[in-house]
Amino acid sequence: MSSYDLQIGGMTCAACAGRVERKLNKLDGVVATVNLATERARVDCPPETDPQVLIAQVERAGYTAQRVADTPEGGDQQVVDLRRRLAVAAILAVPLADLSLALSLFPEFRFPGWTWVCLGLAVPMVVWCAWPFHRAAWNGLRHGTSSMDTLVSLGVIASTGWSVWVMLRGGPVEPGLGAGWAALTRTEDALYFDVAAVVITFLLAGRFFEARAKTRAGSAMRTLLAWGAKDVELTDGRRVPIGALGVGDEFRVRPGEKIATDGVVVEGFSAVDTGVVTGESVPRDVTVGDTVVGGTVNAAGSLLVRAVRVGVDTQLARMARLVEQAQEGKAAVQRLADRVSAVFVPAVVALAALTLVGWLVWGPSVSAAVTAAIAVLIVACPCALGLATPTAILVGTGRGAQLGIFLKGARALESTHAVDTVVFDKTGTLTEGRMEVVAVRGTDPDLLRLAAAVETASEHPIAAAIVRAAPQGLPTVSGFTALPGLGARGTVDGREVLLGRPSLLSDRGIPVPSEYVGATVVVAWDGEARGAIEVTDRVRDSAAAAVAALRRLGLTPVMVTGDNPRTAHAVAAQVGIDEVVAEALPEDKVAEVRLLQAAGRSVAVVGDGINDAAALAAADLGIAVGRGTDAAIEAADVVLGRDDLLVVADAIALARRTHRTIRANLVWAFGYNVAALPLAVAGLLSPLVAGAAMALSSVFVVSNSLRLRKFQELR
Secondary structure, three states, rough: EEEEEEEEEOOOOOOHHHHHHHHHOOOOOOEEEEEEOOEEEEEEOOOOHHHHHHHHHHHHHHOEEEEEEHHHHHHHHHHHHHHHHHHHHHHHHHHHHHHHHHHHHHHHHOOOHHHHHHHHHHHHHHHHOOOOHHHHHHHHHHHHOOOHHHHHHHHHHHHHHHHHHHHHOOOOOOOOOOHEEEEEEOOOEEOOOOHHHHHHHHHHHHHHHHHHHHHHHOOOHHHHHHOOEEEEEEOOOOOOEHOOOOOEEEEEEEEEEEEEOEEEEEEEEEEEOOHHHHHHOOOEEEOOOEEEEOOOOOOOOOOEEEEOOOHHOOHHHHHHHHHHHHHHHHOHHHHHHHHHHHHHHHHHHHHHHHHHHHHHHHOOOOHHHHHHHHHHHHHHHHHHHHHHHHHHHHHHHHHHOOOEEEEEEHHHHHOOOOOOOOEEEEEHEEEEEEEEEEEEEOOOHHHHHHHHHHHHOOOOHHHHHHHOOOOOOOOOEEEEEEEEEEEEEEOOOOEEEEOOOOHHHOOOOOOOOHHHHOEEEEEEOOOEEEEEEEEEEEEEHHHHHHHHHHOOOEEEEEOOOOOHHHHHHHHHHHHHEEEEEOOOOHHHHHHHHHHHHHOOOOEEEEEEOHHHHHHHOOOOEEEOOOOOHHHHHOOOEEOOOOOOOHHHHHHHHHHHHHHHHHHHHHHHHHHHHHHHHHHOOOOOOOHHHHHHHHHHHHHHHHHHHHHHHHOOOOO
């Protein structure tokens, strides 16, 4: 399958998004998801599908479409246009409303031609300020569909048309103070210009604040996407565009410059500010052999870096894609809202018609009937319903990206509120995945030096740890022999040195003192055990704090590792985990996840290696450490951009907060329409109040979602 991202123009509510989605899904082999908040469509289709066919299909639905790659950022332009229309509407609405109020309270102030003054103030608003609503409604009408703009346009045109009819038919005319005053006085000669004016102003204000909020909500991702370096200095001193850099090329990074792409340091030492990618506030020291991430900033010394990943393969690009996919995805609750919105608008139009007929038959006046029908049209606009879920996801995933938390999609949000168990891998997850010497026991001062000299010829991780711990200037080893699974031997300074498991010495008749039994490495020469070296995989500094934070969130931590039981239980005790499963192969890890799920638990798995990928995929929620293997990252639902395990708790807390925000938004949106419609039908809600309430409902949903930007890390 091929995938395309389309920027959709002209959508104003959930009904619009649903219409575009249904239209695209009618094409053979096409699976489309349309997001109102991002105004994008994610389309998966057969490879032979021409993107122009997709664009044409959207246009047949009455909207515009362009491939995202061909579309400049348009959010700011939309905000500017809405601000301009809102300013004009406010300038005209204030004198119109004040004039209507004054002439209603003081009839003696009415002057010849005052009705035409009201009309002159209203016409620019009804035509130009409300044009976005009329245009969208007309496009829907041409294609036999309806949307919230249909309701707004009908309400505005109905109130204005009624007012013009009252003016032209002759007889007495009242300023009205809006439709509510006309209903109370039971007159049929009140003007509705102020209704149209104030409703348009309220709705434009709501639309403007929505657009500005969505622009702000997406600012974190736009910053991330635009953060990468634009050019790079090669070793010969030339600066070339970043696109000219290839894998294996070496480039220079001076203090204060951005690192052009993911690579390995081949020369130099520096501190690198990784905040934009990982959220870490403290720069990380790097030296020869360390990996660096494109988009991070070299804070101190000069570095020579060899490119390992370029272009779309870099960590920055991959993380940005994860967030985009999450923002384009839909939660199950959003799909329910879309289905409701698809039938909601036609139902409201029918309800408004029935309300008009009912009030004409049983009501006190034609004016009261028109008032109630217009209020129904305006108050029922399902803007808040369509924005409830996507705005929360947009803000939540953007905040996560700032903290180094990348949620792949709606599944991560919907799984976390039910998760009660977190399964950790040990090596590379709870531990740093790098062996180090923690203790040297023995009286001979040459113990570590001789052992390290032998291990210089070995590639084993334990050997590397011993060599790193030894002083510089080691003697040369000769006659080196590796003893797989046991240890090694070699001759150093004329001594035959044997080192390895205690059993290696015992099998060769060398007594092992009781204090050395169980040590990682025992060292012997001249037929005598001289001492022991303890080597372990160092536990991450943040592991214990992370486990404690998860417990505070009500989660049960479990360790499942392929390591031996003694090491596994030692690490578990150090970090505060009670449940331990040791000597687990990859298939055993999956079986353990299934076992926990069968016991009624909802399981999250945290891992970083290829051997964790199957368990990550099997879990209800997979969390991969960002510097882990590609297999682990692909299988996970949440990717952490840094190695601080406290971010695991942050990720779960953020996803839970986002999910709660979605539910609160939907409760408000559904509750608002359910409560407001009966009031409008009963004539207890004037169009002025209805317009204000509808606009404020949408602003509430977006503002509630924006509170996620203040989410703080758990510390």
